[in-house]
Amino acid sequence: MKYLQNIFTGFFLKGIFSLFTILPLFLFILMSQKGLPKLLDFSHVWGIPTSILFILILMIFQVILAWFYLLLFPELKEDNL
């Protein structure tokens, strides 16, 4: 774990998390420009349109990612970042 933490320090770690952070926005813009044709137009889930459900999942993903960032590398908050 310590070895992993040493590898994933500084800009490499920040770069990976940044890519994952921007990914939902990238997907949303693709969808809003119809770059993912009819991908989500097939159904409703529990009565909720899949597009809305998908955006909700993207939002939850963001929160989990931020929480994961703190949880996985707790000592980075003081030492390496």
Place this chain on the structure above:
Amino acid sequence: MSTPIAVFLSLVSLTLVITYWAARRSVGRSSFYTAGGNISAVQNGLAVTGDFVSAAAILGSVALFFYAGVDAAIFYISPLVGLSLLLIFVAKPLRELGQYTIGDVLAANLDHSSVRVFSAFSTIILSELYVVAQLVGAGSLFSVVFDINYELAVAVVVALIVIYVVFGGMLATTWVQIVKAGLLIIGVLLLSVLSIAKAGGVTELFVMAEAAYGSSLNEFGGAGMSIFSSVSLASALVFGMLGMPHLLIRFLTVPDVEAANRSVVISALLISIVLGLLLVVVGPAGLAFVKGQAAFQTSSGDILGGSNMILLHLSQSLGGDLLFGVIAAVTFSTILAVVAGLTVAMSSSAARDVYFVLKANPADEDERMELIIFRVTAVVTIVVAAILSLALKNENIAYLTALAFGIAAATNFPILILAIYWKNLTVKGAIFGGVAGLFSSLFLLILGPTVWVQLLGNSSPIFPSDYSTLISVPIAFIVAYIVSKLDGDLSVKNS
């Protein structure tokens, strides 16, 4: 006395009690600028949530969902992306390098008074724009809600802000923001539960919403934005969050880096709860219970009081005068709290980054004079904003808000990131880069559709979008880089 006014007066009384409590505890500039650095992670998470979820964000996003459907989600996803980037890149260095203002962070690596003065200048310009947008919103919305005239609504906001900031400083502002964030979360939860209950279930709610909308809510592209405008607007919302002084100085109110980082995650969670409910329940409920209802329409078929009233019409539909009063009062309190935060950001910048640096002997710790400057700046900036809001009462609030976020993204964000992460940034590079970002964003906005066509009456815009961040942010970075390189080479040559 009408229900909205009674609920509003109760809320204002509560905020004045908080201000009285804070005023008795606020001693010295640390209390006034950053609440003494004693705000906990949970409290700061709530305050950041309150700062971000402004009246414009709630009313505007519900209105956009009403007309553009699921495309409104750009206002829901972007702030969460901004918060995550804030956590990864900015929160720690901000807390470590900053003491009272953003100027402290810049001056930590660029030890020169002109950087502080520039930071104060940009903080005051873009905060003032955002305050004007909030005051225009307060005046136009609440002249309808409370049946008072526009000028009186603005005057009430100004009077309350002066009391909060002048007597209670950042401590009062933070606690007003915390109370407001709590009320906002409860209000959105209440609206959600009542909406689902009235529809008879989530499935039924979406059947009604899609019937009113006229097509499937699975359809993207309702806003009709080009890919350039979409990416540029998203960039303004994301990078604007990393450049807005009233949001950034919140991370100076916590005791350490760990609390700063935890508060980002807490605010991301709370913002996602509020925005998630707006997306999944309240937005569709607006379509289901407001669209096409004669009680909420003018004779020409427009929404009574304008699109910003959709949320309040929904409250009326779900809970009558009482719920209308509660939601109207909570919305008004969001404006008060956000304007108070912005005023603290401007006042602390003027006192710390201008007066403290430019006085005859900077080593002289004259706290009393600094606090006088802080209070005078609070009064002057809020009065100037009020005068501007009277002149701009018919302007589009969303446009003014986007302008403030765009300037924050193009001015503060590039310089802050470079000052933290690039050791070769020079004082001249920072100032030229910031000025280039500021003027390029203003210039492109003037050439865009809102100013060039709607305000100046030309037939077509020179710049095709109202959102210039995709161009102005790279300009700021490039100019800062080139000037720093030239400046650095010159210094080496001279030495």
